[in-house]
Amino acid sequence: MTTSLAVLMLVLFTTVSAQSITVAMWSGPEHDNLVATSAVFQEATGITVEIREIAREAYRDVITTRLLGGATEFDVMYIDSSWVPAYVRAAVLEPLDGLIDDPELFSRLSPAIDFLRIDGRVFGIPSESDTVFFFYRSDLLEEAGLDVPQTWDEFLSAAQALTVDLTGNGRTDRYGAVIGARTDEAAWDFQHYFFGFGCSVLGDDYQPLVNDECGVEALSFYAGLRTEHEVVPPDVAAFGYSEILTAFQQDRAAMAIQWMAALPTFADADQSPLIEGRFDYTETPGRLVDGEVVRGVGGSQWSWVMPATAMNKEAAATFLSWIGGKEGATTWALHGGIPSNVEALTDPEVLREMPQFELLATMSPYRQLFPQTTVSFELFTAFAEAANAAVSGHQSPQQALDEAARQMETQLRRGGYIE
Numbered sequence: 001m002t003t004s005l006a007v008l009m010l011v012l013f014t015t016v017s018a019q020s021i022t023v024a025m026w027s028g029p030e031h032d033n034l035v036a037t038s039a040v041f042q043e044a045t046g047i048t049v050e051i052r053e054i055a056r057e058a059y060r061d062v063i064t065t066r067l068l069g070g071a072t073e074f075d076v077m078y079i080d081s082s083w084v085p086a087y088v089r090a091a092v093l094e095p096l097d098g099l100i101d102d103p104e105l106f107s108r109l110s111p112a113i114d115f116l117r118i119d120g121r122v123f124g125i126p127s128e129s130d131t132v133f134f135f136y137r138s139d140l141l142e143e144a145g146l147d148v149p150q151t152w153d154e155f156l157s158a159a160q161a162l163t164v165d166l167t168g169n170g171r172t173d174r175y176g177a178v179i180g181a182r183t184d185e186a187a188w189d190f191q192h193y194f195f196g197f198g199c200s201v202l203g204d205d206y207q208p209l210v211n212d213e214c215g216v217e218a219l220s221f222y223a224g225l226r227t228e229h230e231v232v233p234p235d236v237a238a239f240g241y242s243e244i245l246t247a248f249q250q251d252r253a254a255m256a257i258q259w260m261a262a263l264p265t266f267a268d269a270d271q272s273p274l275i276e277g278r279f280d281y282t283e284t285p286g287r288l289v290d291g292e293v294v295r296g297v298g299g300s301q302w303s304w305v306m307p308a309t310a311m312n313k314e315a316a317a318t319f320l321s322w323i324g325g326k327e328g329a330t331t332w333a334l335h336g337g338i339p340s341n342v343e344a345l346t347d348p349e350v351l352r353e354m355p356q357f358e359l360l361a362t363m364s365p366y367r368q369l370f371p372q373t374t375v376s377f378e379l380f381t382a383f384a385e386a387a388n389a390a391v392s393g394h395q396s397p398q399q400a401l402d403e404a405a406r407q408m409e410t411q412l413r414r415g416g417y418i419e
Helices: 003-018 029-045 056-068 081-089 103-108 112-116 138-143 152-162 183-196 213-227 241-249 260-267 313-324 326-334 348-353 357-366 376-392 397-414
Strands: 020-026 048-054 076-080 125-130 132-136 255-259 280-282 287-289 292-294 300-305
Touching: 020 029, 020 056, 020 313, 029 048, 029 313, 029 326, 048 056, 056 076, 056 081, 076 081, 076 313, 081 112, 081 300, 081 376, 112 125, 112 300, 125 313, 132 260, 138 152, 152 213, 152 255, 183 213, 183 241, 183 255, 183 376, 213 376, 213 397, 241 255, 241 260, 255 260, 300 313, 313 326, 326 348, 348 357, 376 397
Parallel strands: 020 048, 020 076
Antiparallel strands: 076 300, 125 300, 132 255, 132 280, 287 292
């Protein structure tokens, strides 16, 4: 082969490879969405997207193995944002600042993108910035002459008024509210009350704050819904997402703080005939500060990232810019996803299909994620165990959170965050 021919073939190979990227995606609705969304991207840019579908139950292990092993097969990966700090510490993710030089894009992705900014550099494009809504039985509140609760005190008062014995048999048939404090779900549920009370998990110095006055007040309120006020079903220490959903849709609870994903089920007359046309949803309650309601709520978030070993970084950066931008985020939303771009969330076409996104956009500025560290899983587990222990009555809120703080401190020392 002549030198000139070899050079020509190298140029052709480079050009072709740069117009194709491989994306790692777990199986399920997100994969199906990506298939449809990437077809639009390919038509718009000419860049081919090959999607490698990986089983959900094995996804994190596979991704971690590929990243730490220096594999070059993926140009983009779809991962939980909480995994990012550990991967950044291992130096296996590519910082995006130099590849995506678009301050306006980052601005439109704020505040979700702030959870992906580590040491001043951005390591991902946020997606699926999800949270909960406050679902309530509008008919029952009206019958009781109650306004929709805006504060936690009003929430408790309404729950007490709506906890009733409908049949006169001496036991509660419908509870005012429902929570889900099963150990594997408790942190996901309690966080909305915790952040709603204005509490913080860690201080600026990474010292645990969960057991301070605010944290104890929040857990006392949450656990007290069962242990003191008895306005939630007595078995909520064994409840998770499905049980919360079922209690509300089957007229066993009048109010529920539940993930946005529950809305289609509640609104489906075939699945939820007992509450059809009889419920509504709004922002979660907050605390009263100087006469104003100040809100906070938890959430979850995934992100699109680029491995440091990606072979086609320029094309991958084009994909990331597009999927995070107005066109890509809107396309993602119209195929069933949750965009983080505020422009897409408020796009008229998107709102016609997903009117609940208007409320999601309203709640976005005060949505909070659990601290992003290399030991976040262990911190989250301690938080969950505390919530479950208090709700089940095995420990007082103070005792449960003191134990959580001790466990968190141990993990944070192990992770090198505190000495």
